[in-house]
Amino acid sequence: MKLPQQPGRLFLWRGAALVISPGIDSSLHTHFALQLTYGLERPFRARLQADHDWTETRSASFAPHDAHQIDSDGGMLAHLFLEMPEAVKLSGTDLRAAFGTWPEFQALATSLSDNRHQSLDMEAAQHIRQIWQACALPQSQTSASLDSRILTALDAIAASHGADCNGENLARLVHLSESRFTHLFRQQTGMSLSRYLLWSRMVDAVAAVAQGNNMTAAAHASGFADLAHMSRTFRSMMGVAPSELHRMAIAFKQDAI
Known part of the structure; x- marks a missing residue:
């Protein structure tokens, strides 16, 4: 039996935010942060321009300043927003990001299913942030550094x-x-x-x-x-x-x- 959907959670640090929530369909927008998104229950749709076809995906990375729009159809989504300097370490937007296939991330996603995110505290949320960031930004992509x-x-x-x-x-x-x-x-x-x-x-x-x-x-x-x-x-x-x-x-x- 599927549990009723509960309100979302937002965990906020200086420079990062983790959002786990029933999907809120967005208008086309851009922002400064690097955004990582994963469909916890099922795939979601995303596109990069209003006249583009929708892409169905389970995991996506949206680079800073890249316009994007999400259609979740009410499914539970997890988002990780990262500011500087992590924001400059992604090579570009990827609507089928590979992090979703990593075993470490799959274990993390499973731990958030069935509304179990409601029991998270800041320490557990920080652990999720660290694992997700490590999967999405492997060492080969983190050579960029700021002055x-x-x-x-x-x-x-x-x-x-x-x-x-x-x-x-x-x-x-x-x-x-x-x-x-x-x-x-x-x-x-x-x-x-x-x-x-x-x-x-x-x-x-x-x-x-x-x-x-x-x-x-x-x-x-x-x-x-x-x-x-x-x-x-x-x-x-x-x-x-x-x-x-x-x-x-x-x-x-x-x-x-």
Whole structure:
């Protein structure tokens, strides 16, 4: 007898998120994070352009900045989102990613079946994240490294939660001119500093919701002008409305947010 489907779970760290939830069909969208997706109950469909044919798959890797859309037909999906520097270690989007065939990952997927994800704690979720990441990003694909000055800037952005983070202040921190720093940031990450700061604020907004704030308070706490601005950003980056967060139980490691 199949167990009734329960609400999803979201586990949040600085730089990563694990989502296990009944599939939420998305609109076509792009985002900064590397996204790994697996159909726990059955295959799902994905496409990379609105005029492309759908591809049925069980496991997919979506590279940063690559547009994609998912049709889950209500099936339970697991997603792992990874930010920098892991985000630059994937060679490209793969709608039939090989990680789903690895025995280590298969054991992990089995452990999440039949709503058993409801009993996960942060330690178990971290273990899942590590196994999944190792399967999806084998050593042969992890040679990319970021300039130490960009890593310093990323750490500063994470520590400040976006406060007083702009090109001038970050450039001063790493002893570069603002124009040189913003050029290097784009060169290293594939995106503008302003776009990354927007992504970081969105992550902070999710963390604020996890800490019990309502959507309006979360928007202001994370530096958005208002709730409408946060909602537009969330939808454009995730393909769904931020109200979907209220359908999930959110767990986070306090010292990592």
